[in-house]
Amino acid sequence: MPVELSTTCEVPITFGDLDPMGIVWHGNYVKFMERGREHFGRAHELDAMSIYAMGWSTPIVRSVLEHKAMLEYGDIVEIITTFVPSPAAKVVLRYRIQAKGKGIVAAIGETTQVFLDRERRLQLIAPAFFQEWKQRHGAH
Amino acid sequence: MPVELSTTCEVPITFGDLDPMGIVWHGNYVKFMERGREHFGRAHELDAMSIYAMGWSTPIVRSVLEHKAMLEYGDIVEIITTFVPSPAAKVVLRYRIQAKGKGIVAAIGETTQVFLDRERRLQLIAPAFFQEWKQRHGAH
Amino acid sequence: MPVELSTTCEVPITFGDLDPMGIVWHGNYVKFMERGREHFGRAHELDAMSIYAMGWSTPIVRSVLEHKAMLEYGDIVEIITTFVPSPAAKVVLRYRIQAKGKGIVAAIGETTQVFLDRERRLQLIAPAFFQEWKQRHGAH
Amino acid sequence: MPVELSTTCEVPITFGDLDPMGIVWHGNYVKFMERGREHFGRAHELDAMSIYAMGWSTPIVRSVLEHKAMLEYGDIVEIITTFVPSPAAKVVLRYRIQAKGKGIVAAIGETTQVFLDRERRLQLIAPAFFQEWKQRHGAH
Numbered sequence: 001m002p003v004e005l006s007t008t009c010e011v012p013i014t015f016g017d018l019d020p021m022g023i024v025w026h027g028n029y030v031k032f033m034e035r036g037r038e039h040f041g042r043a044h045e046l047d048a049m050s051i052y053a054m055g056w057s058t059p060i061v062r063s064v065l066e067h068k069a070m071l072e073y074g075d076i077v078e079i080i081t082t083f084v085p086s087p088a089a090k091v092v093l094r095y096r097i098q099a100k101g102k103g104i105v106a107a108i109g110e111t112t113q114v115f116l117d118r119e120r121r122l123q124l125i126a127p128a129f130f131q132e133w134k135q136r137h138g139a140h
Numbered sequence: 141m142p143v144e145l146s147t148t149c150e151v152p153i154t155f156g157d158l159d160p161m162g163i164v165w166h167g168n169y170v171k172f173m174e175r176g177r178e179h180f181g182r183a184h185e186l187d188a189m190s191i192y193a194m195g196w197s198t199p200i201v202r203s204v205l206e207h208k209a210m211l212e213y214g215d216i217v218e219i220i221t222t223f224v225p226s227p228a229a230k231v232v233l234r235y236r237i238q239a240k241g242k243g244i245v246a247a248i249g250e251t252t253q254v255f256l257d258r259e260r261r262l263q264l265i266a267p268a269f270f271q272e273w274k275q276r277h278g279a280h
Numbered sequence: 281m282p283v284e285l286s287t288t289c290e291v292p293i294t295f296g297d298l299d300p301m302g303i304v305w306h307g308n309y310v311k312f313m314e315r316g317r318e319h320f321g322r323a324h325e326l327d328a329m330s331i332y333a334m335g336w337s338t339p340i341v342r343s344v345l346e347h348k349a350m351l352e353y354g355d356i357v358e359i360i361t362t363f364v365p366s367p368a369a370k371v372v373l374r375y376r377i378q379a380k381g382k383g384i385v386a387a388i389g390e391t392t393q394v395f396l397d398r399e400r401r402l403q404l405i406a407p408a409f410f411q412e413w414k415q416r417h418g419a420h
Numbered sequence: 421m422p423v424e425l426s427t428t429c430e431v432p433i434t435f436g437d438l439d440p441m442g443i444v445w446h447g448n449y450v451k452f453m454e455r456g457r458e459h460f461g462r463a464h465e466l467d468a469m470s471i472y473a474m475g476w477s478t479p480i481v482r483s484v485l486e487h488k489a490m491l492e493y494g495d496i497v498e499i500i501t502t503f504v505p506s507p508a509a510k511v512v513l514r515y516r517i518q519a520k521g522k523g524i525v526a527a528i529g530e531t532t533q534v535f536l537d538r539e540r541r542l543q544l545i546a547p548a549f550f551q552e553w554k555q556r557h558g559a560h
Contacts, residue, residue, distance in 0.1 A: 012455075012458070012459075014451070014454050014455055014458050015299065015300070015305075015454060015458065015468055016299065016305050016307050016451060016454050018299060018300045019295065019296065019298060019299075019300070020295070020298045020299070020300060020301075020302045020353070021197065021199075021300075022300045025295075025296050026170075026199070026200045026203070027170040027171060027174065027296050030166075030167040030170050030436075031167060031434070031436060034167065034434050034435060034436050035432075035434055038432070038434050038435065039432075048435060049493055049494070057161065059161075059166070059207065060166045060207060061206065061207045061208075062204075062205065062206050062207070063166070063204070063205050064202070064203070064204050064205075065202065065203050065204075066201065066202050067199065067200060067201045067202070068201075073300070073469055074469070152315075152318070152319075154311070154314050154315055154318055155314060155318065155328055155439065155440070155445075156311060156314050156439065156445050156447050158439060158440045159435065159436065159438060159439075159440070160435070160438045160439070160440060160441075160442045160493070161440075162440045165435075165436050167436050171294070171296060174294050174295060174296050175292075175294055178292070178294050178295065179292075188295055189353055189354070213329055213440070214329070301477065301479075306450075306479070306480045306483070307450040307451060307454065310446075310447040310450050311447060314447065337441065339441075339446070339487065340446045340487060341486065341487050341488075342484070342485065342486050342487070343446070343484070343485050344482070344483070344484050344485075345482065345483050345484075346481065346482050347479065347480060347481050347482070348481075
């Protein structure tokens with residue numbers, strides 16, 4: 001059975017993250033997802049710069065955010081990033097964004113990345129390194 | 141037949157919008173949608189602050205972005221915002237984001253907003269003003 | 281007598297620019313200065329990308345912002361960018377940031393840029409193109 | 421002799437922080453200063469929200485940034501925030517921003533905040549709580 005690949009990181013909220021309602025402006029959640037994605041990448045050998053060094057860029061082609069609750073000043077944002085197995089030549093990650101210690105999910109997000117080669121051509125078959133990565137991590 | 145409610149606005153790309161690939165960082169598209177949404181709101185009497193003055197806040201509960209092509213330095217971003225009729229107590233807007241004069245869609249986005257009253261209670265029935273607004277604009 | 285080189289551009293304020301006090305978050309003024317700088321550059325043949333194509337990058341080495349008044353939702357930000365003549369190998373620009381039609385200066389800013397060559401070596405003498413540019417514009 | 425009041429915090433650099441040169445966009449340093457300021461505030465009982473609860477807001481009226489070197493992808497940004505004693509009714513903080521473990525200062529910054537009361541009137545004499553805070557911390 002495949003193991004669930006997941007990491008958790010934390011980001012404090014700063015004053016500039018807030019909107020006039022005193023809650024975190026929704027547009028900042030994109031940054032929380034990026035933070036989670038990079039934390040996951042460093043932890044599991046799937047970071048954008050290493051992939052780039054191998055000859056591929058991995059642009060985001062789709063992102064979805066569902067907001068469930070608010071994040072407030074003083075909250076520590078906890079971002080749980082999970083790899084979503086897929087047979088396609090894509091990297092799909094799911095994010096749970098929540099205030100640490102509050103037990104309430106603030107948002108659920110998902111990003112989809114594709115592989116482009118140096119000439120920016122879309123790869124319909126996942127690069128060998130990614131196939132091996134999935135094998136190695138039991139994430140098919 | 142309902143008329144399509146739509147507005148177009150333009151935003152220049154600045155250096156700080158770019159990522160290391162020299163294209164607009166995907167996270168900035170959230171701002172383009174906000175710019176489009178506010179431009180639409182001012183043009184069609186549906187701006188957040190006027191709605192707030194009537195007693196409602198309209199947080200975004202869902203946003204989706206599909207990236208199709210890149211935006212580059214020197215591009216003028218054109219944001220076409222269209223009202224998506226819905227019987228629910230929601231404001232759904234769709235965005236086409238493109239480089240002006242290039243004829244290529246860079247991204248398609250969609251946001252869903254709900255109505256909360258002053259006590260932050262979700263409204264299951266759209267406020268009267270919004271029902272009237274839809275009538276007035278032929279946007280059911 | 282040297283002519284004052286100056287341009288004015290306008291940027292609407294969006295909801296995401298505001299802080300919990302309901303005014304524009306001070307950190308966003310950096311973007312207003314960038315917007316003004318790029319507008320000035322395009323108008324007066326001094327934009328970063330053209331300079332880069334000639335072999336130079338022009339990083340900002342110093343920026344100062346003095347806040348005098350607030351900018352609020354609904355304001356159109358007017359950014360007046362003025363070239364500050366200097367004998368040094370530097371580009372110094374000054375910014376007046378104000379709410380259009382309100383007659384109150386919200387902030388005064390200044391940025392200093394230096395010239396680096398492709399090997400990122402600081403130029404102590406201004407590149408020839410910039411000397412000519414200053415001659416041509418009467419801006420010594 | 422007054423003790424130097426200072427805190428250090430760390431922030432990872434994310435892809436979205438970078439500009440097309442592959443280095444951290446200068447505009448993001450404002451966020452680093454904010455991060456340092458809030459970290460200092462929480463550590464030394466001088467955070468904006470507690471001050472606000474006592475009846476004062478503390479807007480930034482002046483900020484200066486001097487860039488000395490670049491920050492790159494993979495760097496952990498270290499922000500050292502130090503209180504600058506002043507007899508005036510102001511909070512002056514200085515920031516040293518550097519890549520952790522590299523021994524090179526990337527930027528030096530300074531912010532000046534003033535005290536406004538609930539009616540947004542500038543205080544020419546520092547509020548009593550701040551005078552006591554300075555006494556308590558030996559920071560005159």
